[in-house]
Amino acid sequence: MEIAPVARPARMQLRHWLVILSFLLVVATPTAVASVYLYGEAVDQYASRVGFTVRREEGGSGLEILGGLTELSGSSSTDTDILYEFIQSQELVAKVDAALDLERIYQKPEGDPVFTLKENATIEDKVDYWRRMVRVFYDPGTGLIEVETRAFAPEDAQAIAQKIFELSSDMINELSAVAASDLTRYARDELDQAAQRLKDARLAVTRFRNEQQIVDPQADIQGQMGLLSSLQAQLAAALIEMDIISSSAQDGDPRLAQSRRRIEVIQNRIADERRKLGVVGSGEGSTAYADLIGQFESLQVDREFAEQSYLSALSAYDAAVAEARRKSRYLAAYVRPTLAESAEYPRRATLLAVIALGLFGAWCMAVLIAYSLRDRR
Template sequence: MLLSFFGTVLLPAVLTALYLWLVAADQYASRVGFTVRQEDAASAIELIGGLSSLSSSSSSDTDILYEFIQSQKLVSDIDGKIDLHAIWTPAERDPVFGLAENASIEQLLAYWGRMVRISYSAGLIEVEVRAFEPGDATRIAQNLLDESSEVINELSAVARADAISYARDELDEAVERLKEARSTVTRFRNENQIIDPQIDLQSQAGLLGNLQAQEAEQIIELDLLRETSQQNDPRVAQAERRLEVIRARISAERQKLGFEGSGQAGRVFADLVGDYERLSVDREFAERAYLSALGAYDTALADAKRKSRYLAAYMQPTSAETAEYPQRVTLLMVVTLFLFLLWSTAVLVVYSVKDRR
């Protein structure tokens, strides 16, 4: 049993210790922390018009950034700039903790997951980068920060470009609707030879009221003549004729206004007023839509001129002075405990088999 304990637990533990302290290269850690900030200040147009901002929530940007840091693209880009293969392949061969020579991009990505640890909480991202030289760890962390900032800038630029394009399309549509509405009003005026039917309606109503007043006066005058003159008095016939003319004119004016009969010479005034009001409402709606679209477009342009989202580093890449990894004592204890549990399990199995026999 002692021999098995020596061969299964002690010897592997000693070999592990020798490797950790004599072969394994020291690893230095550099830490960097950042978050995505969103510009909260509103532009002058937004303050005047109450228009909303284009920027999306920074939490979703942080989620994107968290995934980007673990992506193959980031690893490939940084490798192209500072040669991660050379940095993570130690001068003294370390097959356990070092990167294999001529590693593929997939192997490099897997090794990146071992050497770059990400902590994400409450919108804050903290990254720990390890390398075999303190300067290399800082370089990787700085490049990671730069690439992350570039991604946020690209996302913001794409969002602003999309917002401007959408606002421009909306503005173009609003301009066309306004042109069409104004053109329709102009055609209506030309066809009916009327600038504003409301003004003409007031004029016609005033004329009708005046004629009705004249009719009343003429009726009174005719009644007085009939009471004070003879039946064949020519003044009575003249007064009756004048009353007929006034009533005929009143009837003609009422037809124009659409109060009676149907206009045969043209459309009645009530229809003209109704059509003009409908066209005026359409034009007013088109004007308001145009002003709204113009305000949205100006807001999009104003937002495009300022950096609405950016990467804010609350902790710049640190430079290590002491190696923190590999954690030799912890690793040795874990390996020894695992070997002891393995040996104990094997011994229990052996004794159980012997007891059954």
């Protein structure tokens, strides 16, 4: 049986030296450079946190308040969604920059090209840098928003967090004002139209009274009917008196002529009064008074309808104003802007570990690929 020769001692080959060299160039050297930078050049960053949510006041009526039924509703998801986007928007960055001067705050450390804001930065550069230094955490389920701001001084981080809270509160107040305006605008337009309609109806009634010289046609017609009733009673009395005289007087008695004359005058007066009321007769004046009554009643109906419409519109407007006040929004802070006592960033050990693991993983993949290509030859 042939015995295999003893294996020769392993010796370093060229490929082994290349692997070691690549490890030093790809992994060890960049990790060492990153370590020197993080622990020697990177400036400490302080964090400030503020937490808030949008609340909507749902106060009830006066009876509900006395009965203790008033409550505060939860946050509106739509409002918090808007606020979440607003905090990361260019508009907010521009407002904070105008108030606090972001270049002054974020260009303080010298010789730190990674974590500082570059000189002569445009608004787009500031927005990109803002999203690195300001983190927004939002829970759609609860509507809670927490903002973490970083700066190279704890006072600057707190000032930025406070300004974000103030601008967010202004944004919510503006949304509340717009909602209240939209809610009451239509009701106000309806109230103005109803008020103008009532004014026109009252002016029409006043114009009718001035033209016809009649304050109340109903009262006037009652007076006319009273006069007609009185004339009819007088006619009945005159006819009775004539019958009495006729039973005892001779023909040619002047009392008979006087009675007939009295009866004729009363009948003519009754006919005239009836023509005024439009009861009998023909011609232009026969129905004039009835037409006046019809016109006045039509104007009265228009005025009463206008009054009812005005009262209804006024009630709707008052209800809309009350609803707008009842559904006011406001920003409630559950964490006030904090002032840091120690630096939390940059997290040097974490960053260094991530850089080293990332480089080592990339180096391993490259070595494996190289060996697989070599073995296929």
